[in-house]
Amino acid sequence: MAFSLRLAHLYPKQMNLYGDRGNILCLRRRCTARGIELAVDGLEVGEPLDPTGCDLIFIGGAQDREQRRVAADLLAAKGEALRQAVDAGVVVLAVCGGYQLLGRYYRPAAGEDLPGLGIFDAWTVHPGPTAKRFIGNVVVRWQGVTLVGFENHGGRTFLGPTARPLARVIAGYGNNGRDGTEGAMQANAFGTYLHGSLLPKNPRFADHLIGLALARKYGHSELPPLDDTLEERAHAEAVRLAVKKPIFG
Amino acid sequence: MTKAVAGVRTAAAVSTAKLAAALSRRLGLGGGTALPGLVAEAVAPGLAAHLAAELGQGCLLVTGTNGKTTTARLVRNIARAAGCRPVHNGAGSNMMRGITAALSEAADPQGHIPERERRLGVFEVDEATLPEAAAALGPRVIAFTNLFRDQLDRYGEVDSVAALWREALAGLSPSVTVVLNADDPGVAGLADACCGPTVFYGVADTACAVGGLEHAADARWCAACGHEYAYSAVFYGHVGHWACPACGRSRPAAQVEAVRVEQPAVGPLSVLVSTPAGRLDLSLPLVGLYNVYNALTAAATGVALGIGAAAIQGGVASFTAAFGRQERFDVRGREVQTILAKNPTGLNQVLRALVADGGRLKPSATPEPEPKNLLFLLNDDIADGRDVSWIWDVDFEMLAGHTGLLLASGRRAADMALRLKYAGLDPDPVLEGNTERALARALSLTAEGGTLYVVPTYTAMLQVRRILARWGHRPQFWEET
Numbered sequence: 001m002a003f004s005l006r007l008a009h010l011y012p013k014q015m016n017l018y019g020d021r022g023n024i025l026c027l028r029r030r031c032t033a034r035g036i037e038l039a040v041d042g043l044e045v046g047e048p049l050d051p052t053g054c055d056l057i058f059i060g061g062a063q064d065r066e067q068r069r070v071a072a073d074l075l076a077a078k079g080e081a082l083r084q085a086v087d088a089g090v091v092v093l094a095v096c097g098g099y100q101l102l103g104r105y106y107r108p109a110a111g112e113d114l115p116g117l118g119i120f121d122a123w124t125v126h127p128g129p130t131a132k133r134f135i136g137n138v139v140v141r142w143q144g145v146t147l148v149g150f151e152n153h154g155g156r157t158f159l160g161p162t163a164r165p166l167a168r169v170i171a172g173y174g175n176n177g178r179d180g181t182e183g184a185m186q187a188n189a190f191g192t193y194l195h196g197s198l199l200p201k202n203p204r205f206a207d208h209l210i211g212l213a214l215a216r217k218y219g220h221s222e223l224p225p226l227d228d229t230l231e232e233r234a235h236a237e238a239v240r241l242a243v244k245k246p247i248f249g
Numbered sequence: 250m251t252k253a254v255a256g257v258r259t260a261a262a263v264s265t266a267k268l269a270a271a272l273s274r275r276l277g278l279g280g281g282t283a284l285p286g287l288v289a290e291a292v293a294p295g296l297a298a299h300l301a302a303e304l305g306q307g308c309l310l311v312t313g314t315n316g317k318t319t320t321a322r323l324v325r326n327i328a329r330a331a332g333c334r335p336v337h338n339g340a341g342s343n344m345m346r347g348i349t350a351a352l353s354e355a356a357d358p359q360g361h362i363p364e365r366e367r368r369l370g371v372f373e374v375d376e377a378t379l380p381e382a383a384a385a386l387g388p389r390v391i392a393f394t395n396l397f398r399d400q401l402d403r404y405g406e407v408d409s410v411a412a413l414w415r416e417a418l419a420g421l422s423p424s425v426t427v428v429l430n431a432d433d434p435g436v437a438g439l440a441d442a443c444c445g446p447t448v449f450y451g452v453a454d455t456a457c458a459v460g461g462l463e464h465a466a467d468a469r470w471c472a473a474c475g476h477e478y479a480y481s482a483v484f485y486g487h488v489g490h491w492a493c494p495a496c497g498r499s500r501p502a503a504q505v506e507a508v509r510v511e512q513p514a515v516g517p518l519s520v521l522v523s524t525p526a527g528r529l530d531l532s533l534p535l536v537g538l539y540n541v542y543n544a545l546t547a548a549a550t551g552v553a554l555g556i557g558a559a560a561i562q563g564g565v566a567s568f569t570a571a572f573g574r575q576e577r578f579d580v581r582g583r584e585v586q587t588i589l590a591k592n593p594t595g596l597n598q599v600l601r602a603l604v605a606d607g608g609r610l611k612p613s614a615t616p617e618p619e620p621k622n623l624l625f626l627l628n629d630d631i632a633d634g635r636d637v638s639w640i641w642d643v644d645f646e647m648l649a650g651h652t653g654l655l656l657a658s659g660r661r662a663a664d665m666a667l668r669l670k671y672a673g674l675d676p677d678p679v680l681e682g683n684t685e686r687a688l689a690r691a692l693s694l695t696a697e698g699g700t701l702y703v704v705p706t707y708t709a710m711l712q713v714r715r716i717l718a719r720w721g722h723r724p725q726f727w728e729e730t
Contacts, residue, residue, distance in 0.1 A: 013469060013477075017398070019641030025671045063408050069475055136635065150636045197641045200667050230670055230680075234663035241629070 004037035005213050008049055010059040010078070011070050012042040015098055018152065020060030022197025023093065026206050027056070033226050036210070045073040051084040055213040061096030061195065071101055071114055079117050086119050091213045092189035095198060099183065099191035100124045100155055120184040120191055121160035122175075137242035138172025138194060140182045146170065147202045148238035149194025157193075159184055166192055171242040188212050201238055203231045259360035262289040262296050266353035286346030289353050297345060300352035301370055301386040303362040306333050308370025308386050309550060312379045312414075313394025313436070315595045316543040317343065319535075320394055321373035323547035327564030331556045333369040336362070343373040345381055369554075376410050380417035391418075392428035392550045394542065396435040397486055398639070399592040411435055411472075415442040426553040428546065431503040432488045438472045440501065450542075450549035451503035454510045457538055458482035458489065463597055463644060473498050485538055485601070486594040505549040510541055512605070522548055527558040531565045535575055537602040539595070578722050583692055584700040585717070589710050591633060593642040599704060600644065604651050620653035622701045624691040625669070626684060626709035627659040633706040637661045645672035654694050654701075655679065658687030659709050684712045 009024060024040060031038040043049055049057075062070065074082070086092060094102045103122040106114040109129055116123075131154065138151045147167055156176035159165060165175070166183030174182035174193065183192035190209075192198065199206040207223050215221035266289035289296050301308055306328075311321040321337065328335045338351040351372070356362050374382045376399075383391060393414070398407050418427065423445040430436040431451035440447050462469065462483055469477055469487060476495035483489040492499035509521040520541050522529040533544050544565055551561040578585040590596035603621050629635050645668060656679040657665035669678045679694075681687040688703070695701045705713055 016642070018636065019638030022638070022641030022668075022671070025641070029671055029673075065408055066470070069470075150638055152636060196636075196638045200641075200671055201664070230663060230667050233680075234661075234667045237661065237663045 002037070003035070003214065003218060004039065005031060005055045005210070005217070006053060007038060007040045007056040007058060008054040009040055009042045010049070010057065010074075010098070011044060011062075011066075012060075013044055014066040014070050015060040015062040017061045017063060018096065018150070018195035019197045020058075020095060020195065023058060023060070023095070023199045026197065026199035026203075027058075027210065030203070030206055030226065031210060034223055036214070043078070045069065046077065049078040049081040049085070051081040051088065051090070054085070054090060055217055056209065057082070057085060057090060057092045059092075059094045059098030059101070061098060067097045067101070068114070070097075071106075071116075074101055074117065075115060082117060083119065086187050086189045089188050089212075089216045091209050091216070092119075093198075093209060094189070094191045095195050096151075096153060096193055099193065100157065102189070102191055103157065103184075104160070106155065119189055120186050121163035122157050122184050122191070123160070124155040124157045126155045134173035134177055134193075136172055137238060138174065138182070139170040139239050139242040140167035140172070140174065140194070141170055142167040142205065143208075145204055146235070146239055147194060147198075147205055148235055148242065149192075149196040149198050149201070151193045151195070153193055157184075166190055188216070196238070201231060201234045203228045203235075256360060259296060259299055260358060263300075263353045263356045263360045264358055265289055266350060267358075270350065270354065284346075284350075285353055286342075286348065286350030289349050290346060295385075297349040297352055298385040298387075300349075300356055300360075300362060303356075303365050304336065304368045304370045305366035306369035307389040308336075308372060309390040309392065309554065310372050310374045310379065310382055310386070310388045311392045311394065311546070311550070312374045312376055313392075313430075313546075314376065314397040314399045314410075314592065316394040316539060316546065317373045319540065319543045320392065320546045320550075321371055323544060323565055323568055324392075324550050325371045326567045327547060327551045327556060327561050328369050328371055328554075330564035330567065331551075331554075331560035332367065334364055334367040335369050335371045337371045338373055343375045344378045345385070348372050348374070348382065348386070377413065379414060380420075383417050383421060387422075388425060390426045390428060390550055390553045391421075392546050392553075393430060393436045393439060394546050395430055395433045395486070395488060395594075397592055397594040398642075399634070407435070411439070414439055418442040419444070421445065428549045428553050430488070430542065430546070431501050432484060432490065432542075434472065434478060434487065434491050434500075437501055438498075446553075448505060448549045448553045449501050449503045450505035450545040451500065452484055452507045452510065452538075452541065452545070453503070454507055455482040455490070457510050457512070457541075458484060459601075462487060463594070471496060471498060485598055488542070505545060505552055507541060507545055510538070512536070512538070512541075518544075520544060524548060524552050524558065524561075526552050526556075526561070529558055529562050529565075531562060533565060533568060537598045539598045540575075578717055580717065580720065580722055581692055582697045583695045585692070585703060586700060587703045587705065587710065587713055589707065590704050591706050593639050596640075596643045596704070600647055603702060604647055621648075621651055622654040622691065622695045622699060623648075623652055624654075624656045624658065624687060624701060624703045625665050626687070626703065626705035626713065627657070627661040627665040628706045628709045628712075629661050630708040632708050637664050640665065640668045643668075645669060645674065648672070648674055654691065656681065656687060656691050656694075658682060658684055659706065662687075684709060685716050688713065688716055 102119040107125045165181035211221035266285035269285040269288040336355040431449040471493035474496040478491045481490045511519040518533040520531040
């Protein structure tokens with residue numbers, strides 16, 4: 001039996017700040033290596049999302065200006081479809097700015113709150129231009145293994161009572177630099193601050209996402225192992241860099 | 250502080266800076282390009298402003314994401330050809346301390362700049378340092394190269410760099426001329442913030458246009474209305490002939506314009522430029538359209554300074570590449586070419602030049618271009634950017650079918666190798682964490698008489714230079730003339 005998956009990549013032109021394309025390249029390569037066909041549809045502002053037409057959805061990060069533009073389209077044109085997709089168990093990965101947009105709201109340093117989709121019971125507060133930006137290598141614990149990435153965010157995200165963190169911070173800041181949580185999850189939707197790109201150096205997490213999508217569509221999720229020597233080496237290197245205390249600030 | 254005390258303090262700061270430079274070199278700490286400035290500023294705050302005021306020809310600043318060093322170096326040569334004696338922070342140390350060091354170096358022990366009537370400051374300035382440098386040095390001209398995503402962990406977003414620049418420009422005296430890239434919408438738009446004259450430069454020859462926007466293109470959206478720009482020609486990144494279909498903003502007319510660009514497979518770039526000072530026939534020993542832009546920025550700066558066509562042409566002709574940025578070495582019977590690349594747009598340009606070299610211009614009947622031996626060196630020091638995710642924005646995929654040896658090294662060697670793997674280039678690129686061993690290995694795997702292309706990030710480039718110097722190939726950069 002030939003397997004095929006469909007990925008909706010939201011706003012690839014606007015939400016592409018920190019090498020987010022690597023996540024798509026990684027999913028495609030890891031699917032192709034298992035004989036799974038992965039079709040990718042890029043959906044820009046104004047293009048509708050079909051909640052029944054995709055198995056995976058990805059949204060990356062952006063600058064404030066682009067994020068505001070995307071937020072308006074996300075709420076008006078794609079919000080309902082995205083909620084339906086999450087309810088139906090579609091696998092969603094939202095990184096950095098995309099993660100913030102999927103929370104309940106974003107409170108900028110000045111001005112009114114920007115509403116989010118409320119898929120995660122989480123909200124983000126920007127403490128102002130003088131507050132420290134959370135920048136650096138980050139390692140978190142997820143399902144007993146480590147995930148590595150780089151974070152670069154001014155906003156602090158806090159989780160509400162019905163939200164579950166994606167992971168626990170080992171080194172770095174995570175959601176807010178205080179409570180040790182990183183990211184959020186709801187059904188098969190995952191939000192995180194980790195880029196770097198996230199998936200190439202975290203092949204287990206990449207396979208987890210592919211597995212969930214396969215299980216939902218075909219009721220099976222067995223993925224034959226791949227040669228991940230290089231992936232594991234890059235992963236180990238990133239762990240070492242993150243836990244090592246820098247000499248100068 | 251009385252004038253006499255200020256004079257003593259300036260002299261003390263200059264002497265201390267000179268001593269620090271000599272010590273730093275003697276101890277092998279580096280080029281002595283930043284430390285002396287740091288020391289001097291501590292002894293006499295405001296030293297840079299004080300010394301800059303002594304420059305009889307004033308000074309100019311060159312900033313932007315890519316091309317600062319090459320452009321400033323071209324301007325320095327143009328200034329020399331025009332009879333000036335430039336004071337130049339040539340070693341790429343482009344924050345205030347580097348500029349202070351260059352000025353201290355030029356001053357005599359009494360804290361004065363000799364031959365002051367011929368002295369012109371030619372300063373490369375870090376993007377984030379521009380406001381401080383413009384306020385302290387009172388430049389005659391500020392030239393902007395381009396604005397791309399670069400070191401987001403250090404500079405914040407591309408938009409915040411632009412906002413910083415606008416603020417600096419708005420506070421300038423109306424006597425300052427601002428040189429702007431008409432083809433980069435993010436830079437051209439700075440004209441709104443300028444209170445004095447502007448000079449635009451750009452490329453008119455659409456024969457060098459490429460298919461479309463690269464993945465790493467940043468300024469896709471109109472700064473005024475937010476609509477996506479339409480391009481009638483894209484030259485590289487988001488640089489090209491742009492217009493906003495919604496609000497009508499478009500590429501301004503360029504006074505300094507490349508009307509014909511020739512990029513032969515072998516030999517120098519040749520560019521015919523129309524300027525208010527007359528036509529220029531420029532020849533440049535570099536590859537890549539981005540270097541055509543560097544030459545245009547330099548020529549437009551020359552025009553803004555009132556320098557004549559002959560001196561601009563002569564200055565460009567006397568150019569040799571800035572240290573490490575693009576150099577050839579003869580090592581153990583192999584040619585080593587280093588090409589600095591430190592952000593997605595820069596690296597895309599390098600890759601495009603490598604792929605085009607020897608291939609594009611040959612008739613299709615001749616055999617495939619020779620595969621390239623490549624050593625990528627990816628570091629993540631502060632000067633490189635701690636975040637290496639930018640490599641995922643680079644179109645390495647274009648190298649398919651063009652590579653021979655593929656070797657990844659540097660502090661983030663595995664990240665680099667992984668990126669190459671996911672570009673489908675080689676399931677098993679050669680990986681070596683130690684730069685010296687990687688260089689030795691790459692050379693041993695390159696056939697005698699062949700060429701090895703080394704593509705390093707900034708600090709890796711400095712390492713390569715040190716290693717090659719240790720092997721006896723080329724003076725270290727602070728010794729060059």
